[in-house]
Amino acid sequence: MERNHHYDVVVLGGGTAGELVATELAQSGRDVALVENRLVGGESPYFACVPSKSLLLSARRGETWELAIARRDEVTGHLDDDRVVARMAEDGVTVLRGWGRVTRPGTIEVDGAEHGYTDLVVSTGSEPVVPAVPGLADAPTWTSDEALTVPDLPRRLVVLGGGPVGCEMAQVYAAFGSQVTLVEPAGRLLTAEAAFTGEILADALRRIGVDLRLGSEVVRVARGDGGAGARLWLADGGVLAADRILLASGRRPRVEGLGLENLGVAVTPGQPLAVDETCAVTLGDGDQETDTPDLPGGLWAAGDVTGVARTAHAARYQARVVVSNVLGKRREADYRAVPRVVYTTPAVYAVGLSPAQAEERGMDLLTAGYDLAATTRAAVEADDRGRVELYADRSRGLLIGAAAVGLYAEEWMSEIALAIRAQTPLGLLTDVVHAFPTFGEALEAPLRELAGRL
Numbered sequence: 001m002e003r004n005h006h007y008d009v010v011v012l013g014g015g016t017a018g019e020l021v022a023t024e025l026a027q028s029g030r031d032v033a034l035v036e037n038r039l040v041g042g043e044s045p046y047f048a049c050v051p052s053k054s055l056l057l058s059a060r061r062g063e064t065w066e067l068a069i070a071r072r073d074e075v076t077g078h079l080d081d082d083r084v085v086a087r088m089a090e091d092g093v094t095v096l097r098g099w100g101r102v103t104r105p106g107t108i109e110v111d112g113a114e115h116g117y118t119d120l121v122v123s124t125g126s127e128p129v130v131p132a133v134p135g136l137a138d139a140p141t142w143t144s145d146e147a148l149t150v151p152d153l154p155r156r157l158v159v160l161g162g163g164p165v166g167c168e169m170a171q172v173y174a175a176f177g178s179q180v181t182l183v184e185p186a187g188r189l190l191t192a193e194a195a196f197t198g199e200i201l202a203d204a205l206r207r208i209g210v211d212l213r214l215g216s217e218v219v220r221v222a223r224g225d226g227g228a229g230a231r232l233w234l235a236d237g238g239v240l241a242a243d244r245i246l247l248a249s250g251r252r253p254r255v256e257g258l259g260l261e262n263l264g265v266a267v268t269p270g271q272p273l274a275v276d277e278t279c280a281v282t283l284g285d286g287d288q289e290t291d292t293p294d295l296p297g298g299l300w301a302a303g304d305v306t307g308v309a310r311t312a313h314a315a316r317y318q319a320r321v322v323v324s325n326v327l328g329k330r331r332e333a334d335y336r337a338v339p340r341v342v343y344t345t346p347a348v349y350a351v352g353l354s355p356a357q358a359e360e361r362g363m364d365l366l367t368a369g370y371d372l373a374a375t376t377r378a379a380v381e382a383d384d385r386g387r388v389e390l391y392a393d394r395s396r397g398l399l400i401g402a403a404a405v406g407l408y409a410e411e412w413m414s415e416i417a418l419a420i421r422a423q424t425p426l427g428l429l430t431d432v433v434h435a436f437p438t439f440g441e442a443l444e445a446p447l448r449e450l451a452g453r454l
């Protein structure tokens with residue numbers, strides 16, 4: 001096999017994390033290759049964050065479907081990565097197109113050619129989980145990739161999953177006139193977050209006509225009459241008809257077919273690549289000394305493949321940690337205050353520990369909340385939906401988490417992420433002045449309440 005160049009660093013996967021790592025390392029003078037099988041930029045700009053946020057905004061503005069699709073396709077650059085690739089070339093990154101697979105320590109094969117490397121960064125992202133429901137494979141399904149790239153507006157859409165993807169997509173399609181049914185086996189939406197967030201969001205979705213089947217599960221699917229569409233049977237005896245089924249039942253780290261076993265990494269399908277606080281891949285369970293081959297340099301991972309925080313901003317954060325460490329400037333990641341946002345109307349914002357996580361850790365948890373309806377801003381906006389809850393560790397007098405539902409929560413809650421990350425004492429937070437009339441004012445009363453209960 002043809003053996004090509006030896007790079008200082010090979011970055012495997014050119015999504016949010018990989019693009020940043022490759023660019024910054026090349027700008028720092030390293031000889032870098034980025035291996036990408038699809039579009040440089042990955043999921044976020046073409047198939048995930050950007051098109052979904054564009055459609056949600058179009059829905060909120062009351063645009064037509066045609067305009068919404070045109071705007072979506074414009075912001076996603078019509079799925080053309082030429083400009084990004086050209087910019088990376090200017091920065092000195094070599095883009096290798098094709099599927100990358102490590103063949104032995106220090107060597108990766110891409111599209112039939114071998115390339116050498118010293119450091120390897122794995123940033124291969126994640127892929128949708130396809131639920132093991134009989135008949136589903138033969139039914140007309142979409143993952144979010146298709147839903148966010150095709151121009152179709154299904155008349156009847158069944159969404160499987162009430163996480164961030166399912167909720168955002170249900171709102172988009174219902175707003176543009178699809179008859180949407182969302183099936184979620186758990187008894188509520190957004191199961192990872194404080195219960196009130198899913199309850200307020202459920203109310204908002206129901207008001208725009210989404211039929212929520214919470215605590216129910218699809219047990220069988222068959223093609224519809226005449227082969228068009230599908231019929232879905234639920235565990236509770238219900239039957240649904242759909243023109244399209246959207247799979248939004250989670251994503252799994254992409255770890256297979258990468259050849260990481262050749263580096264001594266114990267790869268388990270669907271399981272994340274374990275990383276330490278420097279984003280170095282941890283090689284296994286104590287057998288390293290005997291089983292691990294000598295690596296030519298560092299083995300690092302960033303983004304969804306690590307399973308740590310599974311958002312674009314977390315991918316960028318980990319990417320920066322990797323860049324520092326590859327350059328020999330030790331940096332440790334701190335995930336205490338990585339926000340989790342669902343960009344529906346109203347938006348859901350959560351950061352730090354959820355009440356359930358705090359309880360699991362045995363914390364002496366203090367909770368204080370406030371309804372946005374009590375703010376003047378809610379009256380001005382003529383929208384009184386929403387609530388904020390703040391969670392504090394009594395023993396340390398510090399905020400450890402928060403959740404909010406409300407218009408623009410993704411913007412006005414950022415100060416809480418800062419407060420958690422900077423470990424700002426509650427007493428000091430009660431002295432912060434918020435402009436009038438803003439939703440940020442809703443933070444003042446719960447902060448005072450928490451400080452008063454310490």
Ligand SMILES: Cc1cc2nc3c(=O)[nH]c(=O)nc-3n(C[C@H](O)[C@H](O)[C@H](O)COP(=O)(O)OP(=O)(O)OC[C@H]3O[C@@H](n4cnc5c(N)ncnc54)[C@H](O)[C@@H]3O)c2cc1C
Nearest residue numbers: 013015016017037042043048049100125303304310311312
């Ligand atoms: C519908 C949807 C909406 C979302 N909305 C948001 C949002 O609003 N905000 C937010 O923060 N997050 C959002 N996310 C999550 C966000 O998209 C991901 O967290 C982010 O894209 C992860 O970046 P990454 O670099 O880890 O992976 P990716 O962006 O998936 O990039 C991985 C890349 O690696 C390539 N690749 C994989 N294996 C190989 C190989 N062997 N050889 C060559 N190339 C390979 C893939 O082709 C891909 O381009 C959303 C996700 C979805 C599904």
Ligand SMILES: NC(=O)c1ccc[n+]([C@@H]2O[C@H](COP(=O)([O-])OP(=O)(O)OC[C@H]3O[C@@H](n4cnc5c(N)ncnc54)[C@H](O)[C@@H]3O)[C@@H](O)[C@H]2O)c1
Nearest residue numbers: 131160161162163164165166183248249250251310341342
């Ligand atoms: N705004 C954002 O930051 C944003 C937006 C969308 C997605 N994301 C990221 O994308 C990832 C994937 O999101 P997601 O919503 O697909 O996954 P998720 O894991 O958050 O939620 C999946 C939901 O599907 C349900 N489910 C499981 N099996 C099912 C089945 N057979 N039928 C119906 N429902 C089933 C689960 O109970 C769960 O509630 C998340 O990690 C999220 O962080 C982020």
